[in-house]
Amino acid sequence: MREKILSMILALSMLCAFVPMTASAETYEDYLEYWVNEDNTVTISKCAKEVAEVNIPSEIEGATVTVISGDTFFKCVDLKKVTIPSTVTSIGYDTFLGCTSLENIVVDSENKNYISEDGVLLTRIKLNLFNILRQRQV
16 A cells, blocks of 8 residues: 555656646736746746836846847837846847837847847847837838
């Protein structure tokens, strides 16, 4: 009997190892959802749809903000301005898709990965990530 119980406990613990554990996202300033990663960095994952201006912080609860995931601002039609700190090292694909009112993306001049020029969000090597003017014409 004891072996059966131990076998069942072992089987359950092995099964749990394959089930992804997810924690709920936390909220910053009532409009940004984020995750704190294992390496003590923060991923911004979602923004409230009705926000017109977003100033992404460089740090939340002592953890450095490094990632803005794809779809974070998806269809935030009221969004007009986003400020990105120097600490952001990764911006997901299509992050600003559907942001039809977006007029200004400001990137901290100390950011080593991204810049903003004439309404275009670029990587430092000038790869176009998001063109505000093109988005308005669509």
